Amino acid sequence: MNAEAPLLSVKDYSLEFRTRSGTVHALEDVSIEVARGETVGIVGESGSGKSVLSFGILRILDAAADVRAGAISFAGMDMLAAKESALQQVRGREIAMIFQNPRTALNPIRKIGRQIEDVLRTHTSTLQADLKKKAIECLAQVRITDPERRYSAYPFELSGGQCQRVMIALALACNPSLLIADEPTTGLDVTTQAAIMELVSELARERSMATILITHDLALASEYCDRIVVMHAGHVVESAPTARLFERPRHPYTARLIASTPSPEVEIDSLASIPGNLPDLRRNDLPKCRFHARCDRAVAQCTVGPLPEATFEPGHRVRCFNPLAYTAP
Amino acid sequence: MLKMILRRLAGAIPNIVGVVIVTFLLTRALPGDPAAYFAGPSATTEAIEQIRAQLGLDKSLPHQFVLYLKELASGDLGNSLSTGQPVLAEIRTRLPASLELTLCGLVLACVTAIPLGVLAATRPGSWIDHLCRMLATAGVSLPTFFTGLLLAYVCYFLLGISPSPVGRLDVSFPAPATVTGLYLVDSLIARDMETFRAAAAQLILPAATLGLFVMAPLMRMTRASMLGVLSSDFIRTARASGLSGTKVLYTYAFRNALLPIVTTLGMVFSFLLGSNVLVEKVFAWPGIGSYVIEALVSSDYAPVQGFVLTMALVYVMLNLAIDVMYGVIDPRVGIEG
Numbered sequence: 001m002n003a004e005a006p007l008l009s010v011k012d013y014s015l016e017f018r019t020r021s022g023t024v025h026a027l028e029d030v031s032i033e034v035a036r037g038e039t040v041g042i043v044g045e046s047g048s049g050k051s052v053l054s055f056g057i058l059r060i061l062d063a064a065a066d067v068r069a070g071a072i073s074f075a076g077m078d079m080l081a082a083k084e085s086a087l088q089q090v091r092g093r094e095i096a097m098i099f100q101n102p103r104t105a106l107n108p109i110r111k112i113g114r115q116i117e118d119v120l121r122t123h124t125s126t127l128q129a130d131l132k133k134k135a136i137e138c139l140a141q142v143r144i145t146d147p148e149r150r151y152s153a154y155p156f157e158l159s160g161g162q163c164q165r166v167m168i169a170l171a172l173a174c175n176p177s178l179l180i181a182d183e184p185t186t187g188l189d190v191t192t193q194a195a196i197m198e199l200v201s202e203l204a205r206e207r208s209m210a211t212i213l214i215t216h217d218l219a220l221a222s223e224y225c226d227r228i229v230v231m232h233a234g235h236v237v238e239s240a241p242t243a244r245l246f247e248r249p250r251h252p253y254t255a256r257l258i259a260s261t262p263s264p265e266v267e268i269d270s271l272a273s274i275p276g277n278l279p280d281l282r283r284n285d286l287p288k289c290r291f292h293a294r295c296d297r298a299v300a301q302c303t304v305g306p307l308p309e310a311t312f313e314p315g316h317r318v319r320c321f322n323p324l325a326y327t328a329p
Numbered sequence: 330m331l332k333m334i335l336r337r338l339a340g341a342i343p344n345i346v347g348v349v350i351v352t353f354l355l356t357r358a359l360p361g362d363p364a365a366y367f368a369g370p371s372a373t374t375e376a377i378e379q380i381r382a383q384l385g386l387d388k389s390l391p392h393q394f395v396l397y398l399k400e401l402a403s404g405d406l407g408n409s410l411s412t413g414q415p416v417l418a419e420i421r422t423r424l425p426a427s428l429e430l431t432l433c434g435l436v437l438a439c440v441t442a443i444p445l446g447v448l449a450a451t452r453p454g455s456w457i458d459h460l461c462r463m464l465a466t467a468g469v470s471l472p473t474f475f476t477g478l479l480l481a482y483v484c485y486f487l488l489g490i491s492p493s494p495v496g497r498l499d500v501s502f503p504a505p506a507t508v509t510g511l512y513l514v515d516s517l518i519a520r521d522m523e524t525f526r527a528a529a530a531q532l533i534l535p536a537a538t539l540g541l542f543v544m545a546p547l548m549r550m551t552r553a554s555m556l557g558v559l560s561s562d563f564i565r566t567a568r569a570s571g572l573s574g575t576k577v578l579y580t581y582a583f584r585n586a587l588l589p590i591v592t593t594l595g596m597v598f599s600f601l602l603g604s605n606v607l608v609e610k611v612f613a614w615p616g617i618g619s620y621v622i623e624a625l626v627s628s629d630y631a632p633v634q635g636f637v638l639t640m641a642l643v644y645v646m647l648n649l650a651i652d653v654m655y656g657v658i659d660p661r662v663g664i665e666g
């Protein structure tokens with residue numbers, strides 16, 4: 001597969017939710033690309049639309065969602081035009097997803113082994129007699145101790161970390177070519193977090209599976225991702241290769257995020273927090289740049305005209321009226 | 330499982346004892362003097378006293394209670410004063426009549442309300458959702474005696490498609506040999522299809538009347554429960570895994586939505602069993618509700634005590650059945666607990 005044809009491409013995707021209290025402008029002109037085998041991080045604070053974007057890609061949004069514009073193509077397939085039956089073929093087999101809260105993401109009254117079997121039965125031609133063996137193999141792959149016994153466990157009998165392992169086993173059961181991991185480690189303790197992340201990245205490498213890692217933790221993303229996409233209030237504000245992003249962030253929000261991320265070199269006390277909150281996405285007069293009100297580089301022109309997109313270098317794109325400038329070294 | 334059932338049954342014994350005491354006291358506290366009632370309006374004081382002595386009502390309360398317990402222990406619930414029949418025998422024929430009616434009403438309600446509730450939950454705000462709400466409101470706001478009369482009027486009088494809405498079986502049919510007391514079951518056991526059809530024809534109108542009444546809470550509960558489950562995380566996981574729509578809806582969503590539905594069913598059932606007097610009256614159904622109302626009106630203790638005791642036993646069994654169902658549906662409900 002050459003560089004010009006990414007595995008997944010989302011182009012100018014805009015999405016709204018119609019609710020009783022008004023229209024939520026959840027995503028606007030979002031574009032991202034993921035190449036085969038690549039790991040891309042999507043970073044942004046809570047409410048920036050990371051989960052909504054991933055649900056949009058899989059087309060599992062609830063009925064209140066309304067796609068206003070854009071295109072999503074996955075491996076040459078037009079995801080927005082695809083019929084439900086075609087989408088069902090893609091979900092779980094080609095694109096799989098791991099969710100934010102492993103405890104509630106599994107069916108509470110079905111044995112975990114049966115839940116894995118359900119996926120295998122839907123997507124593979126595994127014989128009925130071999131299903132159980134295959135499901136136990138899936139559990140063993142995510143290094144669950146004693147998979148034969150765990151096969152008949154219910155989610156409430158497992159710890160959070162074990163549930164997340166089961167989730168991963170479920171997602172990877174059919175060898176997808178893209179894995180979307182939506183904050184796979186929130187709610188887990190630090191050691192378990194590291195173990196889960198190692199597991200995901202190792203399995204992804206083994207299978208040369210592309211991965212979208214959604215997180216609000218820039219440090220975590222920098223550790224595992226080839227490229228990072230920064231989202232803010234439903235906009236993709238910047239995307240760049242990881243090293244490049246940390247070296248020369250162009251968007252003021254990215255710079256702030258980096259400054260507020262703890263790392264061995266930075267003292268905890270000198271961490272800067274980001275002032276203000278996300279704007280209310282239900283407003284109908286949202287400014288073109290949704291970071292405008294919180295930005296210390298805002299200029300008069302920030303509220304007028306369309307949000308410009310600048311490419312600083314191949315693969316480093318920024319959407320800002322007044323991006324940070326660096327003098328040539 | 331069996332151990333749990335036995336333990337639960339043992340745990341119900343104090344409740345039953347309590348029920349025995351309370352009903353005894355309550356029936357004694359009922360207004361009206363049964364001796365005077367049975368002696369008739371023109372009876373002399375001596376005659377009334379004589380009847381009182383006959384009935385054992387001249388003895389002290391504790392003494393009466395001991396006598397009552399003795400009879401109870403030997404399986405004797407006493408005789409009805411107004412009919413002279415043993416209460417146990419009456420309850421034995423009337424409880425199955427009520428059970429059959431209530432069960433059929435519930436089955437009718439379930440097979441309509443649950444699918445409609447599921448359908449409404451999958452399409453909230455659609456015309457089918459509104460239609461369901463309208464049906465449910467109509468069903469619950471029309472009093473049962475009205476729907477009953479209306480159904481009888483339309484189906485029997487106007488259209489003539491149902492037999493005369495009186496009793497459990499047309500007079501030209503003999504009752505099937507009693508095994509369970511449920512005519513539908515008994516006629517099937519006797520392989521008597523004609524009696525079965527006749528019994529079903531008698532049953533359908535009162536059962537539909539009850540069913541219409543019960544549909545509303547059942548449908549509302551199904552809809553609410555399904556809506557809640559459908560928006561939960563694990564349904565999203567199931568959809569993201571590419572499982573088919575029916576698999577997601579039935580294996581994943583519906584089974585999880587069942588618990589509150591089962592609870593509602595249990596509540597509705599126990600409520601209906603003793604209290605569908607109006608329906609029993611309209612269709613001259615020889616059920617337990619109309620029996621006890623007649624007894625109450627004539628200060629006839631024995632049937633009332635027998636009724637309350639029977640109901641207490643039925644509730645114990647019902648709650649047990651519901652708990653067992655919980656355990657089967659939801660692994661988190663400890664069967665042993």
Ligand SMILES: Nc1ncnc2c1ncn2[C@@H]1O[C@H](COP(=O)(O)OP(=O)(O)OP(=O)(O)O)[C@@H](O)[C@H]1O
Nearest residue numbers: 017019024026045046047048049050051052062281
């Ligand atoms: N079903 C919905 N109806 C209305 N608004 C919604 C719905 N789902 C999401 N939103 C809105 O869309 C925005 C983005 O939500 P999203 O869940 O994608 O955030 P997120 O980046 O995943 O945050 P977090 O880090 O907390 O998971 C929020 O403002 C949220 O209120």
Ligand SMILES: [Mg+2]
Nearest residue numbers: 050051052100
């Ligand atoms: Mg999220």
